[in-house]
Amino acid sequence: MIIRVIGNIAIYPCGDYLMNGKENPDASKERRGAKETVKDFFYGMAMQGMARYALKTRMYLEQLFMLITLGDMLGIPILPPYYSLKLLPYAVPNIKTWKRGLFKERDFTDALF
Amino acid sequence: MSDFKFKDFVERHPNIKFFFTGGKGGVGKTVSAAAIAQYFASQGRKALLASLNPIHSLSTLYGQDMWGKGIQKIEGIDNLWGVEVDIKEKISTYRDQLSERITSFLKWADIPVDPSAFIDIAVTNPAFEESAQFDTMTDIMLEHGDSYDVIVFDCAAVANAIRLLGLSKIYDLWLSRMIESRKEALSLRVQLSFRRDRVMEEVKRDPMLADLLRQHEKNRKAKEILSDAERTAFVFVTIPLALPIAVVQRFISMVRAFDIPVGGVFVNRVIPQEAAESDSTDYMKNSYLQQSRYLDMIQEKLGDLVSAYVPLYPTEVAGVDGIAKFCDDMLNFNPE
């Protein structure tokens, strides 16, 4: 399921694809048992970094994909044909984050981990 | 009989510099274009004949290899130059620009796919071919306009020729939107930057926006020229048959909608009376009869616009001499 948000809810988006509509594990508001906490701690040590990389790689691919399909939205004349319009409806919620991701000035300290 | 009669028309509009020929495929556009150019050359004016056809029509016509070689002197006649553009080069420039830009976008990205494949695909997009043609045409107009007295363009088949010119308008809409998007994108970039001053500088020098603006400006100039009846004339070529006439008619209405001035209609392949009379097979007789019907139709529908009649020749028109003959008939031939 894709959370369909549009308009000013700028930043959700890519996230929705990525998470498949699952709720954020926003644990700061959630009470968790000791067992869960230990499990989380181990997950954090062992896998969080790897999972993050996997997702980050995914983000780059998403961005590339959007760039190729909707590049002229940014004034890059890739001249995508007819079919990018077909894909447009699905991309709508992602557009803002995508733009932010592409245009955010980053320096290498942003790209390290 | 008509105000458009080629010689009169040219004399009345001495400043026309750009001629375009258009019409249904196979009616003799290339030859007509060559004849126009050769006419001016014989008047001592410097003429350039430019082919935007993807096929080597000029090379074939003059028996001289000009494909992709830039502007060439056409041998056997003074004051005449020809150019047969290979838009592949233009497209490869597009490709380079595009790939540079995509790469710079992905500066920090560690991605497991090779983006160059996308770039290749993006530039094989057919739209590139069309914009490249239009680009080339405007380039020739703007760059060489001053060095020649007359430039005659031989465009591709009808519909594409018209679209090519129509493009100046469509393209404009599209370009404007593109420029706007680019500006939006750049301001977003500034907003999201930490080195704001620096990024602002970079943004000001943004090559892509500069390209787009340049393109837009070029486009504007081209449009201005194209819709200026004192500088541009569009000559349609037809033959006395239903389809080509219908096409020219449609074409003229479209061109007028784009504010492009019409510079007359050439009626090509008119069977000369003596040829019909000397022949008693049904072919010539029927054709001649049919032709007179169509000539009437042309009179009725295009009437005043007709600027020349050119006879049907027993053999194909080719070479400087053949075209000179065509040119001569274009000025003097009268089917009546």
Add this chain to the structure above:
Amino acid sequence: MQQFSPAIFIGVGLAIYIVGYLLYARYVDRNVWSPNPNVKTPAHMYMDGIEFFPTSKSVLFGFQFKSIAALGPISGPFIALVFGWLPAFLWIIFGTFFIGWIHDYTSVMITVRSEGESFGPITYRMVGSRARKGLMGFIIFYLILVMSVFAYICGAFFRAFTQSIVPTIFVIVGGVLSGVMLYKLRMNIVVSTIVGLGLMVVGIWAGIWLYLQGLLDWVSSTPVELWIVVALILVYFGATLAITDCAQPVNYVAFWPCFVAVILIIAGALLSPLTMALYPADPVLVQTEPIITFYDDNYGPLWPILFVAIACGAVSGWHSLVGSSATGKQIGSEIDVLPVAGGSMFLEGLLAMSAMSAYVVIAPASVNPAWFVNFPTGAAILTQGMFGGAAVAGVILVAFFAMVLELYAITVLQLMPRFFRLAAADLAGTSAVAPLFRNKWIGAGIGILIAFAFAATGAWYHLWMLFGGSNQLLAGLALMLASVYLVRAKKPSYYTLIPAVFMILTCEAALLWETWIFVRALLTVGYFARPGSLIGDMAAAGNILPAVALTWIFIALSLILFVLGLLVFADTWAALKRSSKEAKGSVEVTVSA
């Protein structure tokens, strides 16, 4: 000297850390930074599911700890022991207490409060363009130093503990394999982990067997450079293959033995009074004097040397890179910053303490002058009691800990060439050399070659000191940034400013001392003759000219670090003054929320 159990170190350390966390850290957190649980953090504001992603604090705590716990806290303490265990002990305790945690904490907190920006952009905004560039240059040298010193340690370890060669390679292969299973074959994480770890067990067994058979004896007579090359080749692949294919899964598989090792050492130290009773023949007692000297002929004076020698266990600039690049962007609530960043630094302190415990239990007679080589021996002594005494367990444990140390080094090393490449490309900007660094094969290759050149000098001790100096200096500069931030926000800044100034002064002094050591070597030819270093060997062999050239390179390196550090310090100091002036006037305060 009354010999006592190293359990005391861990016990006392733990007690002080708990007090530190509950009283001091919490006080600073509440009264200076006043986290507000209702403020939306960047992780929420810019959530993209990847970089910005609100994550639970227990996960983040694990993530942060894993990312900061590397070779530093393990290798560092030994060098400090030339002064005796007491200064090292006190520095680990109080460094963490007053400097380490607040450094980690503030680097995360500032990121959280600056819309999720990292170190570079924050420096640019708060201090200026030159400071950011200076910092960037500084970090590049820092990365080169990390690479060269870790590469040297790797190579030296392969040679010193031949039984660790096979297991290390097996773990790397196992990591790549489990990566393939995970990504390509879409297999279960548990299965992939079991395969990876299974390979490790086989590797350890094979390594020990080969070692016991004497089949690896030839290794000890090969030059160390050969093994540095082996290590760097492994690293080069890790750095150039897709991160998800190699570096990350290797990191993942290596995590398990590394984590087990930490647990074992801490447990071993705590349980040592008990286990020693079981095996009285193998004593687990502190063998080092509390205070030996304040000035060591080879190493130099206690201040500043001790403070840079123990790099990551007390305070480390590395952590601010982790904190601002990764952790700060995932914090779900401001109140999580203290447990995540502060908490993991206290745990890191404990890790350093346990490493120190491992060094101090070795009998002085068997201490190897190449200090870091002692870790597996010490760790084996600490833990052998739990596995049946030295006779049996010692062999396996030494192999295991040697492998763990290799893995610590290699997993960090695998990240370095990429960091180096990114930093160099950023600094190169649009200049002609930039494309070289953009290309990962070339960029990483350049970094690795430079690192090899330095590692091959064999001047590992100096490299370590320069690494420690630049690492702590980076921490000092990060603390300066925090101070600027606090002044701007009209908050008390002593908690960060005093540690910042202390660290910067100490590190600059250490860098100057290192410069002096090499200048002294030039002045007194005999000083080259220190054993084990390339410079010494060259000089001894009569190749004075290359030895002099190399010495000059080291002088230049230390001076560059010194100057860059000074430059950034001066800029941040000026920014601090500026901000405090502005804060006094009623200028708008830039607190982003």
Add this chain to the structure above:
Amino acid sequence: MSSFYEDNPDLKIAVFAGKGGLGKTTCSAALAMWLSKKKQRVLCFSTDPQASLSDIFEKDVFGKGSVTLDKNLYVMEIDADKRIAAFQEEVRQKIRDMYGIDELPKEIDEYINAAGAEPAMHESATYDAMAGLLASDEYNFHVFDMPPFGHGIRIVSMARILDVWVEKMEETRKKAQEYGESAWKMQQRTSGAGQDEMLAELLEIRKKLSFFQDILTDNKRTAFYMVITPEKMSILDTERALKMFEQMDITLTGVIINQVYPKELLQRKDLGDFLRKRIEMQQKYMNEIKDKLGKHVCAVIPMFDREPKGLEMIQQVADIMMNWDGKITEE
């Protein structure tokens, strides 16, 4: 040619490509008419923006969808502009429905508008219409009259480009999803739940495209014709086109020579000088065609003494075209 259709019952498409003005549309119409007598539901489809089918059949069919001309004979001449406008609206509506909003965000709306003016849109729309027709399986046979530009086969190469394009997109998407799923697996969240609607759409498009491309490049199902006249330019042009065909793995089914004056005329005493010269020239080029393209020629259509228009005339063309005696020139 007629036996070719009897021997290949699987044929579904005939494509007429080549330069304009040589009688492509006439030949398409003729073939369609002939087939409509043998098969069920034959569609003659013009992608030529010159809209000449209307002229040939003397009936305005432009932009009117499928028009029934005769039993089993349907004609369609699409109005690309109209189609594009409809498509734009469709996309807008889809967005409105998907997100339950009444008005599209400005930037999205503008983007859709601008895309309509995008230079390749016409061609893509035409192409999509063709692929759609084939996929719908509504007609048993399709005769496509290609536009003259780039020999009309650019549209075929576009099939390939689009196919590769979609394939690449799909690859990226899939890879992205793989990474996502691996991550979810690590996070112990439901894996595989990811139903990527975008990917689904892409796959749909790709299915349609590869279906089309498969048919087009399968000489059991698609016949490719080029129409040529005995003139130098036309021959050169056809040779060039043949090379392009080869590059695209397309097997040319046949070359139809059009507008040939019967050679017998030369025997006639009353033949005028003019026509004699013309016929002699044609014969010269007929020989050249025989040498260069001989093995491809599948029909010779004579010059008619009037313009071939209207059902009756087309029927006549069809009869000649389909029942060629196999001789290019008299021996």
